[in-house]
Amino acid sequence: MAWIYLFVAGLMEVAWAYGLKQSEGFSRFWPAVFTVIAMVLSVVLLAIAMRQLPLGTAYAVWTGIGAVGAFIVGIVVLGEAVTPARLISAGLLLAGIIGLKLTSHA
Secondary structure (H helix, E strand, C coil): CHHHHHHHHHHHHHHHHHHHHHCCCCCCHHHHHHHHHHHHHHHHHHHHHCCCCCHHHHHHHHHHHHHHHHHHHHHHCCCCCCCHHHHHHHHHHHHHHHHHHHHCCC
16 A cells, blocks of 8 residues: 555656646646645655655655656656657666665565
8 A cells, every 4th residue: 555655656756846837936826826825735646655664765756756857747748748758768767666676665
């Protein structure tokens, strides 16, 4: 169950990163509200997951899901550039996330 909490926490990190972009520096009210709610949910779910998962693994996976997810949202939703170097870098992040999951004892 801890991995499910961690995965959803990572998705909430993606959501707040996107919301932060949409809030334009917290100058737009509803996107700012969405961002703060997603931030709180992300951290709370991370904390719940950390009850059973090692700190280093949980934090690295959480930030990795957020980073790769935000990268994908940037490309798909915001039309950001797709270059071979960016794709390789995101792939390396994803490989690290998978490696941490496979080698975790929790």
